[in-house]
Amino acid sequence: xxxxxxxxxLLVAFLILAVFLTDLLKxxxxxxxxxxxxxxxxxxxxxxxxxxxxxxxxxxxxMVLLVSTIGLTRRDEPEHEERNKSGWLLLPIxxxxxVGIIDVVIFAFLxxxxxxVHSTVTTPSFSDTLWRVRWLDIxxxxxxxxxxxxxxxxLFRNEGGLPGAAGxxxxxxxxxxx
Amino acid sequence: MDTNVIWLYxxxxxxxxxxxxxxxxxxxxxxxxxxxxxxxxxKGVSLALVASGYVQRNPYLMQSxxxxxxxxxxxxxxxxxxxVINLYRRTGSLDIRKLTKLKW
Amino acid sequence: MLxxxxxxxxxxxxxxVFEKVWKELxxxxxxxxxxxxLVLALAxxxxxxxxxPMVLNFSELFQFSxxxxxxxxxxxxLLVINGVGLMALVYSxxxxxxxxxxxxxxxxxxxxxxxxxxxxxxxxxxxxxVFLEVAACSSYALVAFGMKHEELEAxxxxxILAAAASALILLSIALIYxxxxxxxxxxxxxxxxxxxxxxxxxxxxMIILLVAGFGLKxxxxxxxxxxxxxxxxxxxxxxAMLSGVLIKASGVYALMRILYNVFGISNLxxxxxxxxxxxxxxxxxxxxxxxxxxxxxxxxxxSSIGQIGYILLGxxxxxxxxxxxxxxxxMNHAAFKSLLFLNAGAVxxxxxxxxxxxxxxxxxxxxxxxxxxLFGSLSISGVPPFNGFLSKLVILVAAIQAGHMLGNHIYYxxxxxxxxxxVVTLAYFLKVQRKAFFGKLNETLAGVREVKFAMxxxxxxxxxxxxxxxxxFPWLNQALLSPAANTLTSLFVx
Numbered sequence: 001x002x003x004x005x006x007x008x009x010l011l012v013a014f015l016i017l018a019v020f021l022t023d024l025l026k027x028x029x030x031x032x033x034x035x036x037x038x039x040x041x042x043x044x045x046x047x048x049x050x051x052x053x054x055x056x057x058x059x060x061x062x063m064v065l066l067v068s069t070i071g072l073t074r075r076d077e078p079e080h081e082e083r084n085k086s087g088w089l090l091l092p093i094x095x096x097x098x099v100g101i102i103d104v105v106i107f108a109f110l111x112x113x114x115x116x117v118h119s120t121v122t123t124p125s126f127s128d129t130l131w132r133v134r135w136l137d138i139x140x141x142x143x144x145x146x147x148x149x150x151x152x153x154x155l156f157r158n159e160g161g162l163p164g165a166a167g168x169x170x171x172x173x174x175x176x177x178x
Numbered sequence: 179m180d181t182n183v184i185w186l187y188x189x190x191x192x193x194x195x196x197x198x199x200x201x202x203x204x205x206x207x208x209x210x211x212x213x214x215x216x217x218x219x220x221k222g223v224s225l226a227l228v229a230s231g232y233v234q235r236n237p238y239l240m241q242s243x244x245x246x247x248x249x250x251x252x253x254x255x256x257x258x259x260x261x262v263i264n265l266y267r268r269t270g271s272l273d274i275r276k277l278t279k280l281k282w
Numbered sequence: 283m284l285x286x287x288x289x290x291x292x293x294x295x296x297x298x299v300f301e302k303v304w305k306e307l308x309x310x311x312x313x314x315x316x317x318x319x320l321v322l323a324l325a326x327x328x329x330x331x332x333x334x335p336m337v338l339n340f341s342e343l344f345q346f347s348x349x350x351x352x353x354x355x356x357x358x359x360l361l362v363i364n365g366v367g368l369m370a371l372v373y374s375x376x377x378x379x380x381x382x383x384x385x386x387x388x389x390x391x392x393x394x395x396x397x398x399x400x401x402x403x404x405x406x407x408x409x410x411x412v413f414l415e416v417a418a419c420s421s422y423a424l425v426a427f428g429m430k431h432e433e434l435e436a437x438x439x440x441x442i443l444a445a446a447a448s449a450l451i452l453l454s455i456a457l458i459y460x461x462x463x464x465x466x467x468x469x470x471x472x473x474x475x476x477x478x479x480x481x482x483x484x485x486x487x488m489i490i491l492l493v494a495g496f497g498l499k500x501x502x503x504x505x506x507x508x509x510x511x512x513x514x515x516x517x518x519x520x521x522a523m524l525s526g527v528l529i530k531a532s533g534v535y536a537l538m539r540i541l542y543n544v545f546g547i548s549n550l551x552x553x554x555x556x557x558x559x560x561x562x563x564x565x566x567x568x569x570x571x572x573x574x575x576x577x578x579x580x581x582x583x584x585s586s587i588g589q590i591g592y593i594l595l596g597x598x599x600x601x602x603x604x605x606x607x608x609x610x611x612x613m614n615h616a617a618f619k620s621l622l623f624l625n626a627g628a629v630x631x632x633x634x635x636x637x638x639x640x641x642x643x644x645x646x647x648x649x650x651x652x653x654x655x656l657f658g659s660l661s662i663s664g665v666p667p668f669n670g671f672l673s674k675l676v677i678l679v680a681a682i683q684a685g686h687m688l689g690n691h692i693y694y695x696x697x698x699x700x701x702x703x704x705v706v707t708l709a710y711f712l713k714v715q716r717k718a719f720f721g722k723l724n725e726t727l728a729g730v731r732e733v734k735f736a737m738x739x740x741x742x743x744x745x746x747x748x749x750x751x752x753x754x755f756p757w758l759n760q761a762l763l764s765p766a767a768n769t770l771t772s773l774f775v776x
Contacts, residue, residue: 004184008191011225015195015218019202024210031214038221045232047241050248054224057248061217061255068259069210072266101193101487130238136348137246140400140412143291147393147416148253150294151423154386155260185460196453203446212442219449226453230460239465243408247452250415254445257422261438268431 004044011037024069032062188229195222209262213255220251290315290396294389309375312388316368319395323360326352327761348466351405354765358609359402359535361762362616366527367395369740370519373624376736377518377631381428390427394420394523398531407455407465407540411448414532418444418499421528425516436511443498443508450495454488461488471543489553492540493560500533502594503564506587510571513586514579514636518627521579522620525586530612534590538597542770557598562699564591569703572710578626578636581714582619585662588703589615595696596677597770599684605767606759607676614669614751618661621744625655628737629718638717645719650738652719657745659715661752663708669752674704 014034021027035058042051131138199222202215224244231240293315297308352360371391378384397417404410422444426437459465462473474485498505509529513521541553568588575581593615596608628651629644630636645652661668664675678697685693751758 001184005187008187011221012191012194012198015198015221018214019198019211019218024208027211027214031217034218034221038224041225042228042244045228045237047228047231047237047244050228050241050244053245053248057252061252064259065210065213065255068263072263095197098193098197101189101196130242134239134242134246134348136350136400136404136406136409137242137412139288139291140409140416141246141249143393143396143400143416144250144253144412144419146291146294147390147397147419147423148256150386150389150393151253151257151419152260154383154390154423154427155257155264155429157383157386192453196449199449200446203442209438216442216445216449219446223449223452223456226456227459230456233460234463236463240459243465246408246412250412250419253419254415254422254441257419258438258441258445261422261426261434261441264426264429265431265434265438268434 004041007037007041007044011041025066028062028066028069031065032059035059035062185229185233188225192222192226192229195219195225198222209265213258213262216258217251217255220247223247288396289319290392290399294392294396297385297389297392308385308388312392313368313371313375315392316364316371316395319364319399320361320368323357323364326357326360348404348406348409350403351467352403353769354762355535355539355609355769356402358613358762358766359531360399362613363395363398363402363527363531366616366620367391367523369620369624369744370522373522373627373737373740374517374519376734377627381517383427387424387427390420390424391520391523393417394424394528398527401531402535405467407458407467407470409465410536410539411451411455414451414499414536415448417528417532418448421520421524424520425512425524427517427520428515430515433515436508436515440508440512443505447495447498447505450491450498454491454495457488457491461485467540467543489541492537493556496533496537496540497560500529500537500590501587502533502560502590503567503587506564506568509587510580510583513583513623514577518579518623518630521582521627522623525583525623526616526620529586529590530593530616534593534597534612538770551600554598554600558595558696559598561591561594561596561598562696564588564594565699565703566591569706569710573706575710576638578629578638578641578714578718579623580636581638581710582622582626585707585710586615586619588707589619589662592674592677592700595700596680599677599680599693601680601684602764602767602771603676603683604680605770606763607673607678607680609766610669610676610755610758610763611673614661614673614748617744617747617751618658618668618670621654621658621741621748622662624737624741624744625651625658628741631737638714641718648719650742654738654741654745655719656715657748659711661748663711664704665708667749667752669748669755672752672755674700 011034014030014037017030018027018034021030035054039051039055039058042048042054195218199215199219202218203212224247227240227244227247231237231243234240293311297311371388374387374391378387381387394417397413397415397420400413401410401417404413422437422441425440426433455465458470458474462470464470464473494505498508501509509525513525516524565588568584568586568591572581572584572588575584589611593608593611596604596611598604626636628648629641632648632651633641633644635641657668661670664671666672678700681693681697681700685691685697
C-alpha cells in the first residue's frame with residue numbers, strides 16, 4: 001500500500017520534471033523514467049504484460065524522441081524553449097477540471113458499492129483467451145500499424161508533394177509588408 | 179474498502195497528471211514539448227484505465243485495453259514526429275511561434 | 283459485416299504490391315473497393331427492415347466478445363461514409379496526380395474508410411475508440427499530404443488537439459468502466475441506468491468529458507480551432523472527406539450513440555438543453571466567421587462548423603422528429619459540403635488560387651463546376667427543392683413543436699436563430715458564387731479550362747444527389763431516416 005503511494009509520487013515527480021524542464025534532452029529522459037515508474041505501477045496492479053509492453057515501447061519511443069531531437073538540432077547550444085506567459089490564463093480552468101475529478105472521487109468514495117455492476121457472468125480465466133474477446137481491437141491495432149507505416153512512407157516520400165514543397169528553407173524572415 | 183482507497187489515490191493522481199499535461203500543451207512553445215505533453219496525457223489515461231480495471235477486479239480486460247492503447251499512442255507519436263521533422267526541414271526551427279502562417 | 287472493415291484494410295495492405303506491378307492498378311483497386319463497400323451497404327437496407335438489428339458474433343467465440351452491431355442508424359452512416367468516400371476517390375484519380383505517392387495516399391484513404399466503418403459498427407466503447415483513432419491518424423497524415431508548410435502546420439495543430447480530445451474520451455471510458463464493469467454498450471447502458479436510478483452524480487462528469495472530447499473532434503464551437511486551418515490546407519478530396527464525413531462519423535455519431543443509447547439521455551433533459559445551446563452557439567459563430575472570409579476553402583470550413591450546429595440542435599431537441607431532421611441534415615451536409623469542397627478543389631487546380639478576390643467569371647470557362655457549385659450552394663442555403671431546405675425545415679419544425687409541447691419559449695428563439703442564420707448562409711454563398719463564378723472574367727484567368735472528367739463526374743453525381751434527396755424525401759424518410767431516428771430514442775435492447 002505504501003509502496004503504491006510512493007510509486008505514484010515518483011510518477012508525478014518525473015512527469016513534473018518532464019513538463020517543466022527547459023532542456024529537451026533532460027525532459028525526454030524524465031519522461032522515460034516516468035514511463036518506467038508507470039510500468040512498475042502496472043506490475044503492482046498485477047498486469048505484467050501491460051508493464052512489459054509499456055516499458056519496452058515507451059523506452060523505445062523516448063529514445064526515438066531523443067534521437068530525433070538531437071538529429072534535428074545540430075547546433076552549438078542545446079535546444080531550449082521558453083515559456084509562454086499568456087498561456088497561464090487557462091490555468092484556472094484546468095484547476096476547475098482537476099477539482100471536478102476530485103469531486104467525482106469523493107462521490108465515488110461515498111458510494112461504498114463502487115463497482116455497481118460486476119463484469120458479468122464469466123470472466124475469462126486466462127489473458128490468452130482475452131485475445132479472442134478483444135479480437136476486434138487486434139484488427140484495429142493491425143489497421144493502425146498500417147496507418148503508421150503508410151503515414152511515415154507518405155510523409156517522407158521523394159516524389160515530394162506539391163511543387164514548391166521541395167524542402168527549401170526560407171532564406172530570411174520575409175517582411176510582412178505586402 | 180482497501181480497493182476504494184487505492185482508487186481514490188489513483189484518481190487524484192490522474193487528475194494531477196491531466197493538469198500537468200494540459201498545462202504543458204497550453205504553455206509550452208517547442209513542438210517537441212507539445213509531444214511530451216501528449217505523452218503525459220496518455221500516461222494519465224493509462225493509469226486511469228489500469229486503476230479502474232483493478233477496482234473491478236478484472237486485470238485481464240484492462241491489460242489488453244492498455245496494450246492496444248500503447249500501440250495507438252506509438253502510431254500517433256510517430257505521425258507527429260514525421261510532421262515535426264518535415265516542419266523542421268521547411269522552417270529550420272522548432273518554435274511554435276513560427277507556425278503562424280494560418281491566422282484567423 | 284466484417285467486410286466493411288476488413289476489406290479496406292486488406293486492400294490497403296496490398297497496395298504496395300500492386301503499385302509495383304502496374305502503376306495505374308492502384309486507382310482501379312481503391313475505387314473498386316469503395317464501390318464494393320457502397321454496394322454492400324446498400325444491400326443491407328432491405329434485410330435490415332425485415333430482420334431488425336444485426337449482430338456480428340461468431341458463436342464459437344466467447345460469449346461476450348466484442349461485436350459489430352448494425353442497426354438503421356449505423357446503416358445510414360455507412361451509406362454516407364462509403365458513398366462520399368467513393369466520390370472522393372474517383373475525384374482523386376485526377377486530382378492527386380500532381381502530389382505523387384498515389385499508392386500511399388490510397389492506402390491511407392482506405393484505412394480511413396475502414397476506421398470510420400469500424401466506428402459506426404462498433405458495439406463496444408473501447409472498440410469505438412480504437413477505430414476512431416485509426417481514422418483520425420490516417421487523416422492526420424492525409425491532411426499533410428502535400429507537405430507544404432501550411433499543410434504540415436495545420437496537420438500538426440489538428441493532431442495535437444485531437445490527441446488531447448482522445449485523452450478526454452479515454453478518461454471518460456475509464457470512469458465508465460470503473461462504474462459499470464463492462465465496455466460493451468448494452469451492458470454499460472444497464473449499469474449506467476442502474477446508477478442513475480441510485481442518483482449517481484459522477485455520470486454528469488463522464489458526460490461532460492465525452493462532450494468535450496467528441497465536441498473537439500466534431501468542431502463544436504469552443505473547440506473548433508483546428509478546423510479552419512486543417513480543411514483548406516488539405517487536398518480537396520481529403521477536405522471533402524474530413525468535412526463531410528469524418529467530423530460526423532467520428533464526432534457526431536459517436537457522441538450521439540453514446541449519449542442516447544448508452545446513457546439514455548432522453549431521460550435527462552438537461553443534457554439535451556446543453557446540446558441545443560452549444561448547437562446554437564456553433565451556428566452563430568460559424569455563420570459570423572464565415573461571412574468575413576476571402577479564402578474559398580476557409581469559408582467552406584467555417585460553414586461546416588455552422589452546419590454542425592444545426593445537426594447538434596436537431597439532436598438536442600430529443601424528439602424523433604428532431605433526430606430525423608438532424609440525421610437528414612447530416613446526410614445532406616455530407617453530400618453538399620463534399621460537393622462544394624470538390625468544386626473548390628477544381629477551381630484551385632484550374633486557377634491556382636483560393637483567394638476569392640482574385641477570381642471572377644469562371645462560369646464561362648468551367649461550366650460544369652459552376653453549375654454543380656450552384657446546386658451545392660442552393661442546397662446548403664436551404665432553397666427548395668434541394669435537400670438542405672427540407673432538413674433545416676424539419677429541424678426547425680421539431681424545435682417549434684417541442685417548444686409547443688413543453689411550453690418552453692426558448693425553443694422558439696432557437697428556431698428563429700436557425701432561420702436567421704440560414705439566411706446568413708445564403709448570403710455568404712451568394713458572395714462566393716458571385717465572386718468566383720459570375721461577373722466579369724478576370725484577365726489573369728483567361729487561360730483556365732474545365733477540369734477533367736474524372737473530377738467532374740463525382741461533382742455531377744453529388745449535385746444530382748442533392749436534388750434527388752430533396753425531392754425523394756418521403757421515400758427516404760420511410761426507408762432510412764425514421765428507423766434510424768427511432769433507434770436513438772431508446773436504449774439498446776440487445
